[in-house]
Amino acid sequence: MSTPDRKARDAEKVARRRQSLIEAAITVIAAKGLPGMTLADVAREAGCGYGLVSFHFESKERLLLASLDALVEEYRAAWHARSDAHADAAGKLEALIDLDLGSDVADDRHIAVWTAFWAETSRNADYRARFSDLNSAYLARLEPLIAALAATEPAAADVSLIAGGLSALFDGLWIDSQIGGGRGEADWTRARATCRAYLHAFFPGSFGPETDPRP
Known part of the structure; x- marks a missing residue:
């Protein structure tokens, strides 16, 4: 050799x-x-x-940072793969809802680790910087999709506000999944329905109210 x-x-x-x-x-x-x-x-x-x-x-801190970086890269790769599989904005948003709420990169184990790092961001500048970069990149991906929907269904709120609200809704549902004590798939079904109901309020022609289209 x-x-x-x-x-x-x-x-x-x-x-x-x-x-x-x-x-x-x-x-x-x-x-x-x-x-x-x-x-x-x-x-x-x-x-x-x-x-x-x-x-x-x-050191422990180097391993923690490597673990956070691995989570970030896994999540980025998944959101690109999921959303890029669809041509239209509504389909891409549906894919992101499925990704964030009950997928293999957003299951109970992963979310427990994300929330553990979140809890330390006020005290750790490295964690805070990584979350800030990820959040900015995520909003940069959401906003054009919301804008594309608004081009055909003018919304009652600013595109950036709708995208920010959806991102905050994802975060809140993640935290709720940890507090809820492992209620299982029914919780994720309701969580996905909550996001679609939010988007339905702005874009009723693109999103049904509360039904889950997944089999």
Whole structure:
């Protein structure tokens, strides 16, 4: 095997190991929160030695930041894939509703970790910056979709206000899902219906009131 091939295989192995440790960290954070998570917990969850976790991330804070970055990138990739699969604005918004409320990147485990990081944003500038960037990017994706609907159904409110309201509604429903104590799929069905009812108030020609179109 040539040296470049060996280096590529070694880099791939390191990347896989780091990803497995990040996944283990996310599982531990979902169960214990940020203050309760330790590198030893992550090592046990990943089935490896403490030294390996320390070697790859050096400190708890570096592992936490890597875990948050992984969540952000996973979520960005999912929202692009989901919304880009549809040609019209209403279809893209429906896809984002499905993504945010009950998908594999917004299940109870993921949302528990998101809310754990949210809770620390007032004290941690790195977390705050990541959430600010993600929120700005999300609104930049929502606003053109709302504007496209408003072009055919003039709305009673400013496009940016409608987009901001929808984003805030997603956030509130995420928090409610944690407070609600795991009521299951029926909760997500109602949450999706809540978002469609909100959009129906502005764009009745594009969104039905409260029915869930998912099978």
